[in-house]
Amino acid sequence: MTADADTPDPSAHPVTGLDEVVHQRVRLGILAITHEARRVEFGYLRTQLDLTAGNLSKHLSVLETAGLIDVEKGYEGRRGRTWITLTTAGSHALAEEIKRLKLLITQIETTRTPEE
Amino acid sequence: MTAESRPAGDDPRRLLSDVRELAGRVRRDQRLTHVALLVLAAVTFVAIPFDWLFMQVDCDGSGCVFARRGLLYYWPPALLIAYAAIAVRYVRAARARGLGARVLPYAITGAATAVVFTAAYTAAAAYFPTHPPFDGGPLPFWWFALDRLIAPWGLIGLALLVLARLERNVALLLFALGYLALVVLVLPTTDGMNLPGWAVPSFLSGTEMQIRLSMTPSQLIIGAVLLAGGIAFAKVRRGQR
Numbered sequence: 001m002t003a004d005a006d007t008p009d010p011s012a013h014p015v016t017g018l019d020e021v022v023h024q025r026v027r028l029g030i031l032a033i034t035h036e037a038r039r040v041e042f043g044y045l046r047t048q049l050d051l052t053a054g055n056l057s058k059h060l061s062v063l064e065t066a067g068l069i070d071v072e073k074g075y076e077g078r079r080g081r082t083w084i085t086l087t088t089a090g091s092h093a094l095a096e097e098i099k100r101l102k103l104l105i106t107q108i109e110t111t112r113t114p115e116e
Numbered sequence: 117m118t119a120e121s122r123p124a125g126d127d128p129r130r131l132l133s134d135v136r137e138l139a140g141r142v143r144r145d146q147r148l149t150h151v152a153l154l155v156l157a158a159v160t161f162v163a164i165p166f167d168w169l170f171m172q173v174d175c176d177g178s179g180c181v182f183a184r185r186g187l188l189y190y191w192p193p194a195l196l197i198a199y200a201a202i203a204v205r206y207v208r209a210a211r212a213r214g215l216g217a218r219v220l221p222y223a224i225t226g227a228a229t230a231v232v233f234t235a236a237y238t239a240a241a242a243y244f245p246t247h248p249p250f251d252g253g254p255l256p257f258w259w260f261a262l263d264r265l266i267a268p269w270g271l272i273g274l275a276l277l278v279l280a281r282l283e284r285n286v287a288l289l290l291f292a293l294g295y296l297a298l299v300v301l302v303l304p305t306t307d308g309m310n311l312p313g314w315a316v317p318s319f320l321s322g323t324e325m326q327i328r329l330s331m332t333p334s335q336l337i338i339g340a341v342l343l344a345g346g347i348a349f350a351k352v353r354r355g356q357r
Contacts, residue, residue: 025131032135036142041214048141085216098135101128108128 021066022097026051026059031094034069034086042082060084068093146218147283148209150353152202153346156272159198160339163268166190167331173324182327188237191268192230199226199275218282225278229271236266263306269299269338287352291345298341303334 022028029049034040046056063069068090072083086094163186170186203223210217249255264270276292279285299305308330320329 023131025134028131028135029138032138033142036139037146037210037215038218039216040142044214048138098132101132104128105132 019093019097021062021068022093024059026055027063028094028097030056030059030063030084031068031086031090031097034084035091035094039083039085042084045084063090066093142215143284144356145213146206146210146215147285147353148202148206148219149279149283149285149288150346150348150350151205151209152222152276152279153342153349155198155202155205157339157342157346159194160269160272160335160342163187163190163194164332164335164339167335168328171328171331173327175323180323180327183241184331187268188234188241192234195230195233195268195271196227199223199230202226219279222275222279222282226275229268229275233266233268233271260304260307261300264300264303265296267299267306269303269305269335270296272342273299287349295341295345299338303337305334305338309333 022031026049030045033045033048042056046053049056060069060071064071068087070085070087072085074081166186166189167184168186170189172183172185174181200223203219206219207217249259273292273296276288276295280289280292308327310330311333316329
């Protein structure tokens with residue numbers, strides 16, 4: 001599955017369209033924060049997602065390889081800072097994931113049996 | 117959230133609620149509403165002496181004519197400087213927290229209001245002396261409301277609506293709507309407010325002085341409302357952190 005998900009087939013179950021790269025909770029969190037912030041620093045993500053630096057780096061690397069984020073390293077004074085921005089593909093993938101999640105919730109609610 | 121991957125079939129409701137919660141946290145961290153309101157309050161208070169000093173009042177036997185030149189000299193540059201200062205403060209604060217800022221459309225709207233005010237004021241000053249609206253007859257209320265809306269205080273309220281939208285800040289939206297109702301529908305910001313005789317010191321008596329003085333209460337009230345709003349938003353922010 002790629003980040004640029006195609007338009008969902010209405011007959012297919014929404015779960016079949018979920019992108020494994022984006023659907024993972026931490027990576028979805030990274031995309032959500034970066035989308036809202038426009039630009040986010042590594043330390044902010046680490047604090048908000050309660051991750052170790054190593055774990056966050058791994059997830060960022062997956063997203064960067066998939067072309068969903070851009071990572072920019074630089075310095076502010078002597079302090080090294082890493083800034084993350086969402087690419088157009090990342091923005092599209094996040095919107096697609098949210099759309100599919102909503103679809104999935106609707107499907108679960110409409111197919112619920114009365115016993116449930 | 118944990119660092120480990122979870123199955124793709126994770127509860128979609130929980131995922132969506134996590135996304136919303138994280139987005140909400142970012143928005144709260146980006147907000148600097150109190151700074152915008154405090155800067156605008158300061159600008160409003162500083163405007164009062166300018167309005168007083170540069171007001172042209174000409175009185176003769178048939179009555180008085182006044183022109184608030186101070187508004188034109190003071191507000192356009194003041195609005196531009198204020199919105200630039202607010203934007204810089206927003207960007208710096210967001211950067212210090214490790215975030216980008218969403219303030220640019222607000223600053224652009226603010227700068228545009230300075231242009232709108234200057235154009236409207238200049239056009240009105242050139243056109244209306246020779247073409248009095250409604251043939252010099254009584255003016256309808258909507259005319260006053262429109263006049264107050266395109267005055268600097270009304271334009272501040274319009275720009276605050278833009279900020280509320282950018283920050284997705286319901287409290288600021290309610291504040292901005294209340295503020296606009298006050299400056300457009302209640303306070304005579306452009307036509308003056310007559311003070312009771314007991315409230316005017318003897319050294320400020322005289323028709324010319326009364327006219328200058330009549331413009332001050334509205335501006336003091338607007339400045340106080342913006343200041344109170346700034347303090348309230350600052351307190352709420354401190355409580356959240």
